[in-house]
Amino acid sequence: MKKVIFTLTTCLFFNLTFGQLKLKGKIQDEKEPLPFVSILLTDSASVQLTTLSDSLGRFSFQLPKAGKYHLLVDYISYEKFEKTLEISEDQEIQVQLAPAKIEEVVVVGQRPQIQRKVDGVVLRWANPAMLKGLTMQDALRRLPMMIRSKNGLPEVVMKNRTVYYFNGKRSFLSNEQIQQLLESLPAEEIESIEVITNPGAEYDEQGNVAVVKIFLKRGSLFSKIYLEASSRQNTFNSQAANFTWVKQSKWNTNLNVSAKRSAYRNITNTEFYENDKSSAMLNYQNMDFRGKLSANGNYIASRQLPKNQEIEIQASANISSTRVEPVIERSDVFYQTWTGSAWQTISQGVQENIKEGQSSLQNLGVFYKKGYSKGFLSTNLVLSNFLSEDFATLIYTSDISYDNRTQNVKQGIQSAYLRTDYTTMLKNSQLAFGFYGAYTLNQTDTKWQNLVGGTYVTDPNNTFRYNYDEQYITPFVSWSKQWSPQWQSKIGIKLENTFNRGKIDDEPKFTNTYINPLPDVSLMYLKSERHIWNFASRGYVVRPDFWQLNPYRFYISPNFYVENNPFLQPSYIVENTLTYTFNQKLTLAAQWRHQTRRESQINLQDGTNNIVTRLNVADENLYTGALNYGEVFWKQRWQMNLGLSGTWVEYLPYAQFADIFYRTNFFFGSANLDNTLLLLQNQKSTLNLNFGIYASTSGYDANMFIKPIYNLYANLTYTIKDWTISLETDDLTRRMVMRGVGLMNSRIFLLNTYGDDRMVRLRVRYVLGSKVVRKQDSNIEKGDIDRRINK
Structure with a gap:
């Protein structure tokens, strides 16, 4: 038996x-x-x-x-x-696969096709002609779970930061460079976009971030040149010009060169009151930022090689300067005392800061991948070099004193990043393992001079050299598997090893070593195409950046300055996210995040001076909910995207800072309603109207209460043959940026900030021809070429 x-x-x-x-x-x-x-x-x-x-x-x-x-x-x-x-x-x-045939008029819907993954989504436009005339930034803003951000870069809902990759390769561009690149590159060059909402162990990203991978089109038939100019009007006028060359041949090449002039004005009113009404300080600040000139160049070239090999080169350069028209900050400062029945001004003065400087950043990256029978090995090397010099003259004049200082800060940063990994296909699963790491050397020379007897004399107390180097290496392993048609999972772990040290005037000041195992788990349950569940749990470390560690000092007035802390420690965060998607239209998400050793800027007393410094002062719990709903109406010519989010924050200061920071609970939320109307589309022309509203509730940042804000925006884009004309307006209804009230140590403060955020921009683009670029393609019919280039 x-x-x-x-x-x-x-x-x-x-x-x-x-x-x-x-x-x-x-x-x-x-x-x-x-x-x-x-x-x-x-x-x-x-x-x-x-x-x-x-x-x-x-x-x-x-x-x-x-x-x-x-x-x-x-x-x-x-x-x-x-x-x-x-x-x-x-x-x-x-x-x-055979190339598709394009009819005279094609309207197959504006919403992108969505492919759900265990850690995010892959999106492609069902109607690529919808992208004609748009910038990549325009296209990204219209994706599900992405919203317009204040700095212009589209961001993923519930994420503090969005990191951009090009062709799946990590980019080391600055935010300014990425914004210029997305504003310059035409959206019709997008092949697909992958949004990683839960980056696993194989991603070298810090903090509560999302990864957006932009894959550019690949082909072998044509060459295009895009010429673009724009003018933006708020308080001052700003201009920009872009040149983009796309060549699809043996090397798939994308070259972009842009130049930009930035100008804006901010006005800030700040009031500080002692709780006992013994004194008060009022500060009215007007900052004119008129003449920042910047030029940016980016080059991406990739090639498929024999024997399942691929090579890609990315190079970029950026230079910006405010030397033509310096930044001018003027502050009117009043010191008052309480007489028992009224405030009496005992002193008043003017602080004028004149700033000028320039900076440059260069990146060179090489990516190589070789395929094997069951997987591929890839290596990515990126070298970066950053140089900057900033000079400021700080003059304070009052009825009882006079102070004149200069500050000169030179900085150089050199870094090398290396990543090697191997990905292989196993039985209905995928295994990836490898390592990534970087070495960064940061050198800063800060010089102060005080005006004494008509001559500037070096101030030895505030003149110093600060050298900081950091290195980290992180081995990782990540395994994803499809257990059944309904279940997929992804499990990974990385071991982050970080070492950094700082020197002031070549004297060692601190050394830190962090070793953190960081696990992540993601699950996807596909009940049907209409019901999809995702769960992710991950831990990560937020390392303090250079400027948070640099003990650099900047005076707002003789008795008030900002200073950072070289002993700031990293924060550790645990994040859990649950997402439900219904019918590829409605997405509901909930997130709980706990952060230990949260860093903040707080006000401390030090002798007669008030110092704003950074310290690890608290833990924090965040509970966030989000909703995103997208629908298409009016014969698939009208796309609506509604996003809602709300966050409850529980701030838990450490006992030793209880007299400075208070335990707080607060809520803030936001709503974004974005609409796109396809008013006209045929073989030769398209007319798009994009409009919406963004609003946020009352908020709380550290110890500052922020009043509700909202704005309306609209963008009309008309494309006819090779011409595109776009008229954009933003922030139509308000000028107030932020209003805050709170407590700092023994003080009550009030803050009002205004800016010229109302904007009108006119943009004109022209596509300069296209041609066959390889001799062996010269016998291809012109109709085939026109079809491939969407003519």
């Missing part, structure tokens, strides 16, 4: 373990593999499997049983591929 049971058990085990069949294959067009292609495999009953091809065009399915299956391959700009397969054993197929 035992033998019979053993035999039956053994047969059942082998049947469950080895009875499954495997279907694998490769997707390509006439010339090269096609990455990230959507593939659907179904039978006549309940089996429904979906996947994406990898970067080499390969895919695989684990089938629960033998039988007849229907294969559907769908990819933008290509004809759908459908085939019925009779599978009784392991099988391998080759799929070649």
Whole structure:
């Protein structure tokens, strides 16, 4: 009997373990593999499997049983591929996609096609012609779960920061460079966008971040030049010009050069009162930022090599200067005393800061990938160099004193980043492991001079050299698996090893070493195409940046200055997120985040001076909920995107700072309603109208209460043949940026900040021709070329 049971058990085990069949294959067009292609495999009953091809065009399915299956391959700009397969054993197929035919008028919906993943989503536009005339920044703002941010860069809901990748490679561009690049590059050069809402162990990102990967189109037929000029009017006028060259040949090349002039004005009123009404300080500040000139260049070139190899080069350079028209800050300062019945001014003065400077940043990155039978090995090396020099003259004049200082800060940062990883396909799963690390050397020379007897004399107390170097290396492993058509998981861990040290005038001041194991887990449950659940739990470290550690001092007035803290420690964060998606239209998300050793700026007393410094003063709990709903109306010509979010914050200061910071609970929320109307579309022209409203409730930042704000915006874009004209308005209804009230040590403070955020911008773009760029393509018909370049 035992033998019979053993035999039956053994047969059942082998049947469950080895009875499954495997279907694998490769997707390509006439010339090269096609990455990230959507593939659907179904039978006549309940089996429904979906996947994406990898970067080499390969895919695989684990089938629960033998039988007849229907294969559907769908990819933008290509004809759908459908085939019925009779599978009784392991099988391998080759799929070649044919270019799609474009009709005279195509309206197939504005919403992008969405492919859900265990850690995010992949998006492609069902109608690529909808992107014609738009910038990449315009296109990103219209994606689900992305909103307009104050600095112009689109951000992912519930994330403090959004990091941008190009062609799947990490970018080391500054925020200013990324913004200029997204404003310059045409949206029609986008192949797809991948939004990683829960970056796993394989991502070298700090903090509560999302990763947005922009994949540019690849081809081999044409060359285009985009010329663009714009003028932006608020209090002052700003101009910008861009040159973009896209060449699809043996090397897929994208070159962008832009120049920009920035100008704006901010007005701030600040009032400080002692609790006992013994004294008060009033400060009215007017800052004119008229003449910042910046030029930016970016170059991306990639090539597919024989034997499943790929190489890509990224280079960028940026230079900016305020030497033509310096930044001028003027503050009217009043000191008052309480007489028992009224305030009496005992002194008043003017603080005038004149700032000028320039900076430059260069990056060079090389990426190489080689495919193997079951995976690929990749290496990424990035070298960066940053130089800046800032000079400020600080003059304070009052009825009882006079103070004149100069400050000169020179900074140089050199860094090298290296990443090596290997990704392999296992049985219905994917394993990735490797390491990434960087070395950064930061040198700053700060010189102060005081005016004494008509001559500037060096101030030894505030003149110093600060050298700071940091190195980290992080090995990681990440494993993702599709357990069934309904369940997918991703598990990873990384071990972050960080070492940094600081020197002042070549004298060692501190050394820190951090070793942190950081796990992450992601699960996706696909009940059906209408109901998708995602859960993610991850831990990460937020290392303080250079300026938070640099003990650099800047005087707002002779008795008030800002100083950072070289002994600031990193924060550790645990984050849990649950997301539900219904019918690819409605997304609900909830998040709990706990942060230890949160750093802040607080006001401390030090002799007769007030110092604003950074310290690790508290823990923090955040509870966030978000909703995003998108719908298409009016014959698929009107797209609406509604986003709502709210956060409850619990601030838990440490006992030793209880007299400075108070335990607080507060709520703030925001709403964004974005609409896009396709008013006209045919073979030669399109007319787009984008408009919406953004609003936020009362908020709280550290110890500052922020009043509600809202703004309206609209953008009308008309494209005819090779011309695009865009008229954009923003912030139509308000000028107040922020209003705050709170407590700082023994003081009550009030803050009002105003800026020229109301804006009108006119943008004109022209596409300068296109041509066949390879001799072997010269026999291709012109109609085929026009079709490929969306003419």
